[in-house]
Amino acid sequence: MRRIVSSPQLPLSVRLDRFQRRFAPYLFVSPFFILFAIFGLFPTLFSIYLSFQAWNPVQGLGTMRYVGVENFVFLLEDPWFWQALGNTFWIAVASGLPQHLVAIPLAFALVMGVRSLRHPLTAGYFLPYITSAVAVSIVFITIFGTQFGALNQLIGVLATWAPTAWLFEGIRDQLPINWLGRAPYIKPAISILVFWQFFGFNVVLYSAALMTIPREYYEAAAVDGANLPQRFFHITLPLLRPMIFFAVTLTIIGNLQLFDQPFMLTGGTGGSGQAGLTVAMYLYRTGFEWLDMGTAAAMSWLLFLVIGTATFIHFKFFGRGGLETRE
Incomplete structure (x- = not known):
């Protein structure tokens, strides 16, 4: 055993x-x-569930009512949603495109030209990006003020100065201009603010990318007789394509979610004729002012689809070549 x-x-x-x-x-x-x-x-899954419900949060969780795709159908038929989406794209393009058109040559000048002042200037350009959007907006509200704003004061001086008076003949009768109260000027004002706050971030990105380009390329091009513009267009831009793709992708994602800047400049109202109303502002108004959380959740997912589609199109047409540049 x-x-x-x-x-x-x-x-x-x-x-x-x-x-x-x-x-x-x-x-x-x-x-x-x-x-x-x-x-x-949990918030992501709950927002998906909520987008198919009708719910006023003040009345409690027990008051949720299933409505299917009714919230999405309502938004697709809502003229305010389409106006907000159009405003968002307008501001995104008007503020985003100049960011890169200015940041790339400026970064090139910092890296290739003023080396001794590179770091102080880069820090100065980056400062608006790390400043509170509320604080920056308050400064620009002062600049765009109707009676005592710096912009109207400058235009008033130039409009009465003989060498430049002819430039302002068409708007002299409209002075002082209500920049934040008239529909044609609201989106440009918001775009200027967004451009000023974020272009320094792109300067830092492009400066970092330029530092990785071997100096031998520029020295060899200079020996072959290439001038500065030729070196910029034939060496710098091709080798910057991966960073350009990355930076533009960040700009697309960020600019389509703008909230703080238009909210502050328009006082949360969207401005005259809702000219400054963005999708993020409309989402906030729907959810927290009108207490229609179901529609707000549906709007957030429509905005997600818009951002995803824009990013995919950008990658499809511009990303592949940029990512393969150094392979």
Whole structure:
């Protein structure tokens, strides 16, 4: 008859050591996943569920009512949504395109020309990006003020100065101009603010990319007789294409979600004729002023689809060549 011999029980210290070795890594990374599930995954899934509901949050969770795709249909037939979407694209293009047209040659000049002042100037250009959007907006409200705004004061001086008076003959009768109160001027004013706040960020990105281009390329081109513009267009721009693709992608995603700048400049109203109303502002108004959370959730997912589509189109037509430039 075979005797069954039980294995000796391991000491407690050994078992604790094995437990720590096996499960300690999971315990260390668990806070991230717990917080992500609470503040990331759950809100995302709840917003999907909410987009198919009609719900006033003041009345409690028990008042939710399933409406299917009614919220999406309502938005697609809502003229205010389409106006907000059009305003958003207008501001995104008018403020985003100049950012890169200015940032690329400016970064080139900083890296190739004024090397001694590169870091102070780069820090100065980057300062508006890290400044609070509310603080920046208050400054621009002062600049665009009707009676005492700096812009109207400057135009008033130039309109009465003989060498430049002819430039302002068409608008002399309209002075002082209500920049933030008249529909034709609201979107340009917002675009100027967005451009000023974010172009410095792109200067930093392009400066960092330019630092990775070997100096030997420029030296060889100079030996071959290439002047500065030729070196810029034939060396710098082709090698910057990956960074241009990355920076433009960030601009597309950010500009289609604009909220702080138009909200502050228009006082949260969208301005005359809703000329400054963006999709993010309309989403906020629908959810937190009109308390229609279902429609607001549906609008957030429509905005997500718009941003995803714009990013995909950008990648399809411009991204592949940019990403393959250095392969």
